[in-house]
Amino acid sequence: MPRRSSGAILALALAVLVALVAWSFSVGRFAVAPADVLKALWAALSGGESGLAKNVEAVVLQVRGPRVLAALAVGAALASAGAAYQNLFKNPLVSPDILGVSAGCALGAGLAILFGLSIVMIQGLAFAGGIAAVALVLAVGNWVRGRDPILTLILTGVVVGSLFGAGIALVKYLADPYNQLPAITFWLLGSFAGALPKDLAVALPVMLAGIVPLVLLRWRIDLLALSEDEARSLGLDVSKLRIAVIACATLVTASAVAIAGVIGWVGLVIPHAARLLVGAAFARVLPLSLVLGAAFMLAVDTACRTVSATEIPPGVATAFIGTPVFIVLLAATFRR
């Protein structure tokens, strides 16, 4: 894929993203004209007066603002983490949810909710749970060393995911059925409805702290897709880079889970879409994944809250989209 066209594709994706943001702000139970959306956002950014009715301003800034921001951030986070894990494991069929990392993060975050801990601790325990899941996947994968490492890894992820899933079930069983259980259950379904500005203020910097190193290291992360001998012979300190990528991708996943619960498939589908558009080079896949992930998540969430009178959890919608894509990818990978 020539470089110039990959730049054009990224620019086009950004344009689509901007249009989606405008659309998402204006649609819903209370429609707001796109011009008024711009006015309200501009007023909020510049600190001036928008001249709009107070309720219009409130819908844009307090109701939809955090939700749009959360969807954008979670989509970008899951897609970038998925792209990083795929290079890390040299496996095009993994993502935070398939590896069981999301479940690990969810167990950590669930425990924090169970004990009534702060958002900072929810983040911290989500990260710890995610790291535990990756460590377990790596350990089991190394020990098994199957003939087909790709399938072995996926199966290992499934097993680790269900182990942490059992932990989550236990947390739900122990949770207070009137106060905690509905909150935990709703959050686990994957939803942006409960995104609070004060939670985002904690989660977004953490997310950025994971994404920025991935972007900076993008040219090196490319080489993780080669065999380890090749990468090391080209001068790459593979062990150090692996640790850095695991830490960053898991941190990003943990903050996404802390915001919106377990939303699957984004981390699998989006990096694939990006690779189809711009080729395998991580330096181009990562930026496009960030933009496409944000756009996809926002589109899904906006559709979920507008297509019917009752909201559909976006985690459910992504599964409906993601599973058939996974089956196609599975066939493309193995039916050669």
Add this chain to the structure above:
Amino acid sequence: MSLEARSLDYGYPGHPVGRGLEASLAAGEVVALLGPNGSGKSTLMRTLLGLQPRLGGKITLDARDIAGWEDASRARRLAYVPQAADSYFDFSLRELVEMGRTAHRGVFASPSPQDREIAAQSLERLGIAHLADRPVNGVSGGERQLALIARALATQAAFVVMDEPTANLDFGNQARVLDEIVRLREAGIGLIVSTHHPEHAFRIADRAILLRAGQVVATGPTEATLTGPALSALYGRPLEVAEVVLSDGSRQKVCLPVAPRGSRAAESP
């Protein structure tokens, strides 16, 4: 400039493969490494490349011990050409070759225009510049192998270690890869090439090392080392080396397995 192994013990902790190995490689020289499957060729090459720790002895590059060198400083002097394998990550040949510049730039740095230029020149030199934007999985095995050689060239390393570069290639592509190895040698690069084909060693190598069970059983100038008896002993089968005269009058050596009497197809009445 030279790469040398002195009383090198290599293998795995608790499971040594070879002991006291002596070998050297000079600039502009090709050394062929031959030996049956499991004789330790790959382990030896990985050890020379610094990809696995040695058990004892010394490996020096320009008289300096490479133990403890960072991956990047070693990679700028010593390149590796693996066997071309299938990948699920379908890089373009250009991207693959640009990876050869990794050791020349900072951890966070993007490829510089100079890096891109050097990669483009490497593709050019291997005659695959027209395939630069094609995906790795969309070119032939031979072209993929040439791209891996171009990547080694892009590292600008003085020494290159090649692991069976002609394996899994058809006859024409084998010849093409051998031609390119000869051209790298003429450009002053020193190469260690493992191969299962004595003919390939005759064609490209100045010297040969015969490895059996991790030990050097014979080494020296290629023609003097790769004799019928030496190769027969190495592979445990009766082999014969003969000289053929090509149509242009030049001579080339070939190695053939000797079939048991009476079983030769040509002998049947």
